[in-house]
Amino acid sequence: MKPSPNLDMLTPALRARFDAMIAHYPVKRSALVPMLLYAQDELGYLTPEVISGIAARLELDELAVREVIGYYSMLRLHPAGRYHVQVCTNISCQLRGADRIWEHCRARLQLENHQTTPDGLFSLEEVECIGACSWAPALQVNYDFHQQLTPEKVDEILDGYRQKGASS
């Protein structure tokens, strides 16, 4: 018999954190996005098993969970590089040169959309608005925002992460 979906792939500490979060909200579903983010942080991406486990824990349809994952660009279904570079090309950023920033990132990292460098250090993704419109053009690396970008500034940012990656 197939085992029912569970969250055994996560650490006991994270499972305990989930229990506390779920108890905190009047509606279990409210814990969905934070649970997905914490699970992704621990596993690197959202595996089919963890999606099933979270859906079961929150008594949701798996499809409803996948719809939420599809909506938020910070949630991913595939492994990413250690530094996941998300470049916004939505309207405010586009009006202020996002296309140039995107092309510069592609050339500099030698990656296309959704690809990862062979050393696993960087991955690249073109995304919709990341909420930094007032400081466009903007990109995000993991949880860090970088704004008012120029190609030169992008070089400094990527070099900084490369050095950080080499020294740790």
Ligand code: FES
């Ligand atoms: S349009 Fe780029 S951050 Fe909003």
